[in-house]
Amino acid sequence: MLTVSMQDVSKSFLGVKVLHGVDLDLRPGEVHALVGENGAGKSTLMKILAGEYAPDSGTITLDGTPHSFGHPQQAQAAGIGLIHQEFALLPHRTVAENVFLGREPVRRGLVDRRAMERRTAELLAELDETGIRPRTLVKDLSVARQQTVEIVKALASDVKVLVMDEPTAPLADHEVELLYALVRRLAARGLGILYISHRLREVFDLSARITVLKDGRRVATLDTARTTTDEVVRAMVGRELGSYYPPRARPDEIGAPLLTVRGGGNDRLRGIGLTLRAGEITGVAGLQGSGRTALVRALFGATPFTAGEMTPLRPGSPRQAIRGGIALVTEDRKAEGLALRQSVRDNALLVTRAVAGRTPRDVGGLLERVRLRARGQDQEVQYLSGGNQQKVVIAKWLAAGPRVLLFDEPTRGVDVGAKAAIHTLVRELAREGMAVLIVSSELPELIGMSDRILVMAHGTLAGELPAGAGEEDIMRLATSDPATAGEAA
Known part of the structure; x- marks a missing residue:
C-alpha cells in the first residue's frame, strides 16, 4: 500500500492564490476526510494530487519518494485514483467496457472481451458486489451501482490511494449505507482514502482523521475520535454550530x-x-x-x-x-x-x-x-x-x-x-x-x-x-x- 505526503503545496490561478503552503498526509488503510467551505481549496488540492493540476510550489512524496505529475495518467500509474462527483462513464456501454475503457486487453489483435469480463467479475467479487454483472449496460444501473463501477474502474488500474469528491451527493438516502460499507471494505484492504464531504455526519462516521481547509490554508488536522462537530465547524467557519x-x-x-x-x-x-x-x-x-x-x-x-x-x-x-x-x-x-x-x-x-x-x-x-x-x-x-x-x-x-x-x-x-x-x-x-x-x-x-x-x-x-x-x-x-x-x- 501507499503512504502519501503533500508538503507546503501552493497554487494560484490568474494571479489569485487559492492554496497557501498546505500540508496533508494519508496512511495506508485510512479514511482521511477533507472538509471546508466552498472555495476553501479542497478540490484544487486533490486535483494536484491526481495530476490534473501542477502545483506552483511544494512537494508530493509517495512512500518517501518525491513525485511530480504532469498528467492524470502519471498519477494513476503511481497508484492514485480520483472519483469525481460527476461520473465519467459511458451509459450505453457495459460495466466491463467502462472498467477497461482505454486499457482493453487484446488477444490476437482483437479486444479480449472474455478476459475483460472475467477480470471485472473478479474485482466486483473482491468488493462483495454480487449485484452487478459485467455485461450489464451502465445506463441500467442505479446511481449507487454506477458509483461502484467508477470505484472498480479505479481498482482495475491498481490504485492504492482513492480520492472521493462528495461521493454521497448523487445518492438517495438508502444508497448512502451501501457506500459506507464499500468505503470500509476498501480501507480494510489497505487502500488510503481521501474523502471530501460537506456532510459532517458521514465524515464522523467514516474517517480516522479530519483535515480542515479555510481560505486555501490548512487550519487543523484532527483525530476524529477525539474531536466534536462543534470543533470542526469552528475551524471551518469561525463560529459555533449552534449559531447555524x-x-x-x-x-x-x-x-x-x-x-x-x-x-x-x-x-x-x-x-x-x-x-x-x-x-x-x-x-x-x-x-x-x-x-x-x-x-x-x-x-x-x-x-x-x-x-x-x-x-x-x-x-x-x-x-x-x-x-x-x-x-x-x-x-x-x-x-x-x-x-x-x-x-x-x-x-x-x-x-x-x-x-x-x-x-x-x-x-x-x-x-x-x-x-x-x-x-x-x-x-x-x-x-x-x-x-x-x-x-x-x-x-x-x-x-x-x-x-x-x-x-x-x-x-x-x-x-x-x-x-x-x-x-x-x-x-x-x-x-x-x-x-x-x-x-x-x-x-x-x-x-x-x-x-x-x-x-x-x-x-x-x-x-x-x-x-x-x-x-x-x-x-x-x-x-x-x-x-x-x-x-x-
Whole structure:
C-alpha cells in the first residue's frame, strides 16, 4: 500500500492564490476526510494530487519518494485514483467496457472481451458486489451501482490511494449505507482514502482523521475520535454550530393559517391533514420512500391531491399553485430548479417571466437579499458554487411573491457556511409572515430549524412533534408500523 505526503503545496490561478503552503498526509488503510467551505481549496488540492493540476510550489512524496505529475495518467500509474462527483462513464456501454475503457486487453489483435469480463467479475467479487454483472449496460444501473463501477474502474488500474469528491451527493438516502460499507471494505484492504464531504455526519462516521481547509490554508488536522462537530465547524467557519440555527418563532409570532389540507390523498399519499401558518416553519421528516417529496409535490400541484380538501385552493398544476402564492424549491436544483447555462439574472426571473404574470422586482435587491456571492448578474449559474446556486433558486421564487414556501432538501450539497446563510434567510422570511415547510433528511437541520415537526411514514402522517424533539422520537414515528401509521397524526 501507499503512504502519501503533500508538503507546503501552493497554487494560484490568474494571479489569485487559492492554496497557501498546505500540508496533508494519508496512511495506508485510512479514511482521511477533507472538509471546508466552498472555495476553501479542497478540490484544487486533490486535483494536484491526481495530476490534473501542477502545483506552483511544494512537494508530493509517495512512500518517501518525491513525485511530480504532469498528467492524470502519471498519477494513476503511481497508484492514485480520483472519483469525481460527476461520473465519467459511458451509459450505453457495459460495466466491463467502462472498467477497461482505454486499457482493453487484446488477444490476437482483437479486444479480449472474455478476459475483460472475467477480470471485472473478479474485482466486483473482491468488493462483495454480487449485484452487478459485467455485461450489464451502465445506463441500467442505479446511481449507487454506477458509483461502484467508477470505484472498480479505479481498482482495475491498481490504485492504492482513492480520492472521493462528495461521493454521497448523487445518492438517495438508502444508497448512502451501501457506500459506507464499500468505503470500509476498501480501507480494510489497505487502500488510503481521501474523502471530501460537506456532510459532517458521514465524515464522523467514516474517517480516522479530519483535515480542515479555510481560505486555501490548512487550519487543523484532527483525530476524529477525539474531536466534536462543534470543533470542526469552528475551524471551518469561525463560529459555533449552534449559531447555524436562528431562534425559533415565539408563539406570538405565529399567525393565521395560510394553507390547510384535510384528508388529502393520491396514488402516493393518504389521509393527509396539516396546517401551515404565517410566521411558522414546519419540518417534515421521514425515511426514503415515506412520501415526503410526494407531499410537497401534491401541495405544489405537480402530482395533485385527488382526494380531500385543500384551502384556500387545491392546485391542479404548478402554474395554478404559483398564481395562488405557493412556491417549491425542489431537491434537485440542477435538473429542476435552474437553467445552468443562463445568467444569474435570467434564472432569477424565470418564474415571473413564464408564469407569475407579475412585474419583476428589483433583481439586484433580490440577489442582495439572498446574500448571493457572484461576479455579477451576467455570470452563468453553472459556474456558481452549490450554495450560491441554491440562493439563485430561492431568489427566483421570491421574485414571484409567494405566501407559502416549500423546501425539499433545502441545503443538499451545500457547505456549512452557505447552510447557515440559508437557515437565516428562511427564518427571516417566516418572520415576515411567510408560511414555510421544510423537508430534510438531515435531522439536526430539521430539529434546529422547525417550530414543529411532522413525521411521514408509508404515505401518511405518522405524527407531529413539538419544537426541539429528539432524533429518537422522530425515528420512532418514521419507522412505525404501516397498519398504525397515521393514528397519531
